[in-house]
Amino acid sequence: MAAGSRDGWLDRVMTAVALRRWGRAAEAAPETDLPRLRRQRAAARRLKTRLDRLLQVAEARLALPLIGSQAFPRPQDADWAWRPDPWCGPLPVQGLCPARSPARLAEGTVLFHDCPRADIVLRQIRNTRDADLAACGLKLEVFRFEGSYLSLAVDLPEAAAQGLKRRHLLRVEALVEMERPVEILARLNIRHGPNTEQIVRELPLQGDRARVEFDLAYARLNEKRVDHLWLDLIFEGPEMSQVILRDLTFCRRPRAEL
Structure with missing residues (x-):
C-alpha cells in the first residue's frame, strides 16, 4: 500500500473517531457535569473556529472555475477547439500599467496601439461568477486615447492550421462586459506561404455574449500552405472605457455538404 493511501485511510479513521466522540458528547450534554461541559464548550469553540475557516476557503475555491479548464460548449462535429492561456490560468505577468x-x-x-500617451491598463483577473467557465479574464482600461487604433492580437496554436480547408467554419465566442458600448471588430488572419488572407467581422453582442463565424469558403487561400492563424480584436473609439473579456474560445468545424 502506498504512503499516500495509508495517509488517506488514517485520516478517514481519525475523522470517523472524532465525529463519533463529538456525537456522543452532544447526546450526553444535557446530563454532563458542568466543569466537564465547560471544557467541552471551550474545545468545541476552538474546533469550530478552524472548521469555519476551512469551510470559508473551501467554498470560495471550489466555487471558482477550474484552473486550466478547456471546457466550453462546442458543436458536436467540431474537429478542433481551444481556449487561450490567459483565460485558462494565472500568468507570470498579470498586469501592464501603462500598456505600451x-x-x-x-x-x-x-x-x-499607436497612442503616444499610453493611458492604458491591461491585466488578468480571476473569474468568480457562477456563469463563468473560464478561470480568468482580461480587463482592458483605456483613459485618454489619442491614437488611431487599439487591438488585441491572439495567436492560434499550430493545431488550428493543421488540416485547415476552405470547407471549414471557424467560430469565435467571447464573454464581454463593458462600462459603455464599444464596437469590437474581429479580424481573422490566415498566413499561407508569403500571403496573408484577412477576414473582418463585427463582433455582435447579445447581452454579454458574442459569437462570430468565419466561413473560409470565401477566403482566397492556398490550403496546402496554411501555417499560421491569429485573431485581432479591434476596439473602436475606446477612450474612457473599460472592457472585460471574461472568456474567449475558438472552435473549427466542417461545413455541411450541400
Whole structure:
C-alpha cells in the first residue's frame, strides 16, 4: 500500500473517531457535569473556529472555475477547439500599467496601439461568477486615447492550421462586459506561404455574449500552405472605457455538404 493511501485511510479513521466522540458528547450534554461541559464548550469553540475557516476557503475555491479548464460548449462535429492561456490560468505577468505598444501580457497575446500617451491598463483577473467557465479574464482600461487604433492580437496554436480547408467554419465566442458600448471588430488572419488572407467581422453582442463565424469558403487561400492563424480584436473609439473579456474560445468545424 502506498504512503499516500495509508495517509488517506488514517485520516478517514481519525475523522470517523472524532465525529463519533463529538456525537456522543452532544447526546450526553444535557446530563454532563458542568466543569466537564465547560471544557467541552471551550474545545468545541476552538474546533469550530478552524472548521469555519476551512469551510470559508473551501467554498470560495471550489466555487471558482477550474484552473486550466478547456471546457466550453462546442458543436458536436467540431474537429478542433481551444481556449487561450490567459483565460485558462494565472500568468507570470498579470498586469501592464501603462500598456505600451507592443504590450505582451503572455506568449501569443499582445496589445497593439499607436497612442503616444499610453493611458492604458491591461491585466488578468480571476473569474468568480457562477456563469463563468473560464478561470480568468482580461480587463482592458483605456483613459485618454489619442491614437488611431487599439487591438488585441491572439495567436492560434499550430493545431488550428493543421488540416485547415476552405470547407471549414471557424467560430469565435467571447464573454464581454463593458462600462459603455464599444464596437469590437474581429479580424481573422490566415498566413499561407508569403500571403496573408484577412477576414473582418463585427463582433455582435447579445447581452454579454458574442459569437462570430468565419466561413473560409470565401477566403482566397492556398490550403496546402496554411501555417499560421491569429485573431485581432479591434476596439473602436475606446477612450474612457473599460472592457472585460471574461472568456474567449475558438472552435473549427466542417461545413455541411450541400
